[in-house]
Amino acid sequence: MHRLTRQIRFSVDPFGNEGDAEGFNSYCSKPAGHGLGFFICLNVELQGSVQADTGFLINLAEIDAKARTEAVNIYKKRIQQMISAGKNVTLEKNAEILMECWEGLRRSFNPQKLSSLEQLVNPYKKITISGDSNMLLYSEKFEFAATHKLWNENFSEHKNFEQFGKCANPQGHGHNYVVEITAEPENWKDFDRFDFQKKVKKLFIDKLDHKNLSKDLEYYKQHNPTVENITVHCWQTLSGKLKGARLESVRIWENDRAYCTYRGEQE
Numbered sequence: 001m002h003r004l005t006r007q008i009r010f011s012v013d014p015f016g017n018e019g020d021a022e023g024f025n026s027y028c029s030k031p032a033g034h035g036l037g038f039f040i041c042l043n044v045e046l047q048g049s050v051q052a053d054t055g056f057l058i059n060l061a062e063i064d065a066k067a068r069t070e071a072v073n074i075y076k077k078r079i080q081q082m083i084s085a086g087k088n089v090t091l092e093k094n095a096e097i098l099m100e101c102w103e104g105l106r107r108s109f110n111p112q113k114l115s116s117l118e119q120l121v122n123p124y125k126k127i128t129i130s131g132d133s134n135m136l137l138y139s140e141k142f143e144f145a146a147t148h149k150l151w152n153e154n155f156s157e158h159k160n161f162e163q164f165g166k167c168a169n170p171q172g173h174g175h176n177y178v179v180e181i182t183a184e185p186e187n188w189k190d191f192d193r194f195d196f197q198k199k200v201k202k203l204f205i206d207k208l209d210h211k212n213l214s215k216d217l218e219y220y221k222q223h224n225p226t227v228e229n230i231t232v233h234c235w236q237t238l239s240g241k242l243k244g245a246r247l248e249s250v251r252i253w254e255n256d257r258a259y260c261t262y263r264g265e266q267e
């Protein structure tokens with residue numbers, strides 16, 4: 001079984017009174033919109049078998065055509081309705097729109113199965129519907145900078161350098177970590193995104209930011225500050241602490257080539 005993802009980028013003119021600017025560049029945005037509008041970016045993930053004759057799970061052009069017909073119309077209709085009624089497109093409304101697209105798109109694909117639909121609200125924030133669990137999830141990225149040294153006191157110096165290489169450098173080395181926290185809100189209407197941000201920042205990010213993890217934090221006296229252990233530390237710190245939401249996963253990037261995801265011990 002394969003999973004194939006296509007990103008669909010389009011713009012919605014909130015007032016809709018200039019007509020559709022279709023545009024010719026789907027890499028940028030198609031429909032292209034007018035001036036400053038709503039830019040929508042959807043990741044459509046399909047699951048299925050690859051056909052022997054074409055090598056396709058499905059032709060990307062077919063995903064484009066279906067997603068553009070279904071999703072563009074839903075976003076356009078719902079955004080324009082809300083704006084003309086003088087209402088904000090809140091996070092709750094945005095989640096409802098995504099759910100409507102999910103239902104529509106799910107019916108459009110066969111035999112391929114829509115396995116996930118993700119809206120990148122901005123480069124650091126997304127809403128995801130996953131077909132595996134049918135969960136509607138909210139994710140946000142944070143960052144912190146820290147220094148660390150990878151070392152095990154029970155190893156000889158030789159073994160430490162053999163195991164950890166340059167990461168065992170006595171003076172340590174630094175990273176700009178990116179932390180993505182994903183939560184499942186119990187109720188999107190009451191989900192307090194700012195409380196979520198405040199908790200993640202206060203309980204985790206601020207404790208590690210601009211610190212020497214190996215020296216300044218008790219946790220890392222017992223645990224080597226690898227990206228795997230930092231992810232578990234983050235999970236343990238935040239699990240059960242988010243108001244009106246269940247912590248679903250923690251993903252931490254040590255750099256843009258390495259990240260670790262943790263969903264608790266039960267996974």
Ligand SMILES: Nc1nc2c(c(=O)[nH]1)N=C([C@H](O)[C@H](O)COP(=O)(O)OP(=O)(O)OP(=O)(O)O)CN2
Pocket residue numbers: 150167173225226227228254255257258
């Ligand atoms: N399983 C893990 N392996 C390594 C971790 C880790 O947290 N978990 N961490 C490190 C070091 O912290 C290191 O700084 C990161 O390694 P690497 O990406 O290899 O370092 P560079 O960016 O300098 O990459 P080069 O290809 O070596 O230039 C190591 N391993």
